[in-house]
Structures are given as structure tokens and as C-alpha cells.
Amino acid sequence: MPKHRAAVLCLLLACLPFSTARADDDDTRFLLDQTRRTAERRMQPVESLVAPPGTVVHEGRIYEVGNNLQDLEPAIYIALNTGQWDRLVEFVGRYRLLRDYRPELVDMANGLLARHRGLYGQALEHLSRAHAANPGDARIQLELARLQFEDNRDADARATFELARSSTLPDYGRVLTEQYLSALDARAGWHGNLAFGMGYNDNINQTNGSRDCLSEFWGICLFERKMPDPIGSAMLNYELALERRFNLSGNHNLLLRPVSYGSHYRHDDPQALMGVKDYSSNTALLYLGYQYLDARNSVSMLPYVEHYYRDGYTNYLAPSLQLEWRHALDNQWQIGGSLDTRRYHHKDRALRITSDYDQYQASLFASYMPTPVTSIHGGIDATRKKYEVAQASSKEWTLRAGVYHQFAGEAGMYVNLLGIYREIRNDAFDGFLARGGTTNRKSTSPAWARTAGRSPGWCPSCGCATASTAATWTGPSVSARPKPA
Numbered sequence: 001m002p003k004h005r006a007a008v009l010c011l012l013l014a015c016l017p018f019s020t021a022r023a024d025d026d027d028t029r030f031l032l033d034q035t036r037r038t039a040e041r042r043m044q045p046v047e048s049l050v051a052p053p054g055t056v057v058h059e060g061r062i063y064e065v066g067n068n069l070q071d072l073e074p075a076i077y078i079a080l081n082t083g084q085w086d087r088l089v090e091f092v093g094r095y096r097l098l099r100d101y102r103p104e105l106v107d108m109a110n111g112l113l114a115r116h117r118g119l120y121g122q123a124l125e126h127l128s129r130a131h132a133a134n135p136g137d138a139r140i141q142l143e144l145a146r147l148q149f150e151d152n153r154d155a156d157a158r159a160t161f162e163l164a165r166s167s168t169l170p171d172y173g174r175v176l177t178e179q180y181l182s183a184l185d186a187r188a189g190w191h192g193n194l195a196f197g198m199g200y201n202d203n204i205n206q207t208n209g210s211r212d213c214l215s216e217f218w219g220i221c222l223f224e225r226k227m228p229d230p231i232g233s234a235m236l237n238y239e240l241a242l243e244r245r246f247n248l249s250g251n252h253n254l255l256l257r258p259v260s261y262g263s264h265y266r267h268d269d270p271q272a273l274m275g276v277k278d279y280s281s282n283t284a285l286l287y288l289g290y291q292y293l294d295a296r297n298s299v300s301m302l303p304y305v306e307h308y309y310r311d312g313y314t315n316y317l318a319p320s321l322q323l324e325w326r327h328a329l330d331n332q333w334q335i336g337g338s339l340d341t342r343r344y345h346h347k348d349r350a351l352r353i354t355s356d357y358d359q360y361q362a363s364l365f366a367s368y369m370p371t372p373v374t375s376i377h378g379g380i381d382a383t384r385k386k387y388e389v390a391q392a393s394s395k396e397w398t399l400r401a402g403v404y405h406q407f408a409g410e411a412g413m414y415v416n417l418l419g420i421y422r423e424i425r426n427d428a429f430d431g432f433l434a435r436g437g438t439t440n441r442k443s444t445s446p447a448w449a450r451t452a453g454r455s456p457g458w459c460p461s462c463g464c465a466t467a468s469t470a471a472t473w474t475g476p477s478v479s480a481r482p483k484p485a
Contacts, residue, residue, distance in 0.1 A: 192242035
């Protein structure tokens with residue numbers, strides 16, 4: 001089958017993003033990853049002067065710290081406020097040897113040190129103990145609330161911030177508390193993307209007009225196959241991907257994720273030579289399930305249903321289940337994997353050209369952020385499609401790789417280049433389609449257009465959008481969108 005090319009004309013509508021969509025897993029994955037990006041949060045520390053042992057840097061000067069309460073307590077606070085973690089370990093060790101030391105200050109210092117090292121479980125243990133020892137300490141309240149926020153314990157964080165707000169706080173602490181409470185409100189809301197686009201597709205029926213002789217006797221063709229000619233059409237594309245997380249308690253959440261995308265073609269195939277007259281289509285998915293989310297890990301079990309509408313009727317409903325795990329190794333590396341199973345139930349009209357089948361998919365993926373605005377991401381998928389007929393059943397391997405970069409400025413322009421290489425092997429040879437067995441098919445499936453051919457490749461898209469932020473998980477087409485707040 002020849003390559004299917006789609007020329008996309010960028011049209012910005014009310015500052016919303018756009019890209020074309022197609023009814024397959026590549027578009028679904030692209031939209032879900034894009035939704036995660038709108039909900040990500042980033043932070044980076046900065047350090048300059050380094051104090052030698054026994055001293056602390058304060059306001060650009062180095063001070064010696066004596067072995068007494070009057071020197072060590074202020075030094076511990078200065079080390080915490082300025083991120084002098086090596087000195088903090090020394091000061092806490094010396095401070096604990098004094099007769100009248102404050103245990104809650106030691107626990108707070110050890111908790112923030114554990115948080116700095118990414119040990120959120122230890123950090124929560126220390127800060128919770130410090131809060132229990134001195135419930136009225138506003139600094140401990142704020143640090144515990146911030147840690148609960150970062151660990152996605154939204155209900156706990158809100159309760160602790162409300163407690164801190166009711167106590168006596170300096171102006172900076174009160175402003176900080178209000179900012180975090182506003183962020184919790186935003187995190188509890190909807191996040192996602194809405195997009196529209198216009199373009200032209202020169203092969204909506206995915207054919208090449210070829211004429212092949214399948215059976216020949218003495219130079220005479222006994223059985224000839226003539227494929228329909230390609231049909232071109234202008235098109236309108238749209239996509240919607242939303243996500244909302246309802247915190248149940250601690251790190252446990254109910255996750256709701258509706259997704260919809262599709263294309264509307266101006267022309268159709270009046271003769272319906274491929275069994276389809278109107279190639280306009282819509283894919284809708286609704287995820288609803290459980291998610292465990294902390295500062296480093298995300299584990300979800302999401303039952304969902306997929307609905308596909310084309311040619312003026314429902315083609316299929318696919319009840320499905322997705323298990324997914326993501327882990328942040330540090331502030332730059334993230335790895336993960338997923339398992340997905342679906343059962344496609346086609347409606348009566350659709351059964352004339354296809355049949356029901358099961359699909360199983362396993363995926364591994366990773367992403368690397370060399371800078372807070374750049375991400376390199378990739379993954380591998382193994383897909384099994386099982387029909388009743390061996391010739392239709394297949395095994396599929398897919399490699400994905402991409403680069404995402406967000407430019408500075410209020411407009412939030414970014415580029416996201418995605419490349420896909422796919423190899424498909426049918427279980428048995430199909431004489432009519434001349435494929436299967438040892439025959440491999442390779443194709444490219446970019447983020448905004450369906451293609452079929454015999455070589456891998458890269459494909460960009462472009463657009464513009466608004467988004468709100470809140471949750472911490474991300475996942476990473478050339479696109480333009482206003483960056484998340």
C-alpha cells in the first residue's frame with residue numbers, strides 16, 4: 001500500500017491547540033501524554049557559596065558556629081533556609097549532644113534533609129513526629145503541609161495548611177499558605193487540552209488503485225484484483241483530553257479521564273467500494289478507576305470503555321482494562337510500564353467488513369529531562385490481536401521516540417517531535433491480501449495523521465492552547481501552546 005500523506009493547515013481558534021486525530025492507539029497515547037504534561041510541576045534549587053566545616057553562610061558572609069544553643073539553633077534554621085545540607089548534618093549532630101536541645105527541631109531538620117534527598121517516607125515520619133511534639137509551631141506546620149502537598153496527599157495537605165492559616169503567621173508565611181491552598185484548588189479541578197484543526201487528506205479510503213493478477217494460466221489472468229482509486233478530501237479535526245483526580249485519603253485517588261477525537265471529511269465515497277461511504281469518524285474513551293500517587297510513584301488500575309463511530313453508525317464498543325506504573329528515579333529520569341487488554345464488540349453493520357477480536361498490549365517507556373523545559377522520551381510496545389481466523393490475527397512491535405521542548409515566554413510555544421516505527425506479522429498467510437506468515441509490514445504513525453507505507457519516519461504537528469496545572473505526573477508533534485501556570 002502506498003504512503004498516505006496528509007497536508008495539515010494550521011488554524012488557531014480562540015487560542016486553542018489543534019492537531020488531526022485518528023482512531024487508533026497512537027492518537028490515544030499522544031493525547032493522554034499531552035494531558036499529563038499540562039499537569040506537571042517543576043522546581044530547581046540554586047546554590048553558590050560553600051561554607052567550610054564549623055561555619056555557615058548567611059547573607060553572603062561566612063560565620064563560625066559555636067558549640068552552644070545560642071549559635072546552633074540559628075545556624076540550623078539558616079542552613080535549612082539556604083539549603084546548606086552538608087552543614088545541616090554537622091549542626092544537627094552537634095546540637096543533639098547539648099542538654100537542652102529541642103527534639104522537634106531535630107526532627108524537622110532531619111525531615112527536610114530526607115525530603116531534599118528524595119526520601120519522602122522518612123521525611124513524613126520525621127515531620128509528623130515534630131508536629132506531634134509541638135503542634136503549635138507554625139514553621140513545622142508549613143513544612144509538613146508542603147511535604148504532604150509534594151507527596152500528593154491532598155486532603156492531609158489542605159487540613160495542615162488550614163491549621164497553619166488559623167495560627168499566627170508572618171506575612172510571608174500567610175502568602176505562602178494562600179498560594180498552596182489555591183494550588184490545591186487548581187489541582188482538584190479539570191486539566192487537559194481542547195484542539196481544532198483543518199487540513200487535506202489525499203487518501204481517506206487508504207487504497208492505491210493498483211491492479212494485480214492473483215492467478216495466472218498460460219499468460220492469461222484468471223483472477224484479478226483491482227483496488228479502488230484514492231479519494232481526497234478536506235477535513236476538520238478535533239481532540240479533547242481531560243483528567244480529574246479526586247483524593248480519597250492519603251495517596252489514594254479516584255481518577256476520571258474522558259478522551260475524544262476524530263475527523264470530519266467534506267467528501268465521501270458514494271460507491272462505498274471499501275464497504276464504507278462516510279469516512280468521518282469519532283473515537284471516545286472514558287477511564288474511571290483507582291490511582292496511587294506519591295512524589296515518586298504513580299500506580300493506576302483503570303477500567304475504561306472505547307466507543308468508535310464511523311460511516312454514520314457505531315462500529316464497536318470495547319470494554320477494557322489498563323494497569324500502569326510510573327516511577328521518577330530523580331528530577332530528570334522517569335521510567336514506567338503498562339498492561340492493557342480490550343475486547344472489541346462490533347455492531348451488526350460493522351460485522352459485514354470486520355469481526356470481533358481481543359487485543360493485549362504491554363509497554364515499557366522512559367523519559368529524560370536534561371533541562372526543566374526539554375524532555376527526551378521513548379518506549380516499546382508489544383501488541384497481540386487475536387481473531388477467530390489466524391490470517392487476521394497478528395503480533396505487532398512498535399518503537400516510539402520523541403523530543404519535547406518548551407520555549408520561554410508567556411505564549412508557551414513548544415515543539416514535540418514524535419517518531420514511530422511499527423512491524424506487524426500475521427499469524428498465517430492470506431492469499432487474497434498477499435500477506436502474513438513471514439511477511440512483515442512496517443509503517444509510520446505520527447501524532448496527527450494516519451499513514452501506511454514501508455518505511456519509518458518522523459512527523460510534526462503545530463497548534464496553540466491554554467491549560468491549568470496541578471498534579472505532578474507527566475509523561476512527554478511541532479506545537480504551540482500557552483504554558484501551564
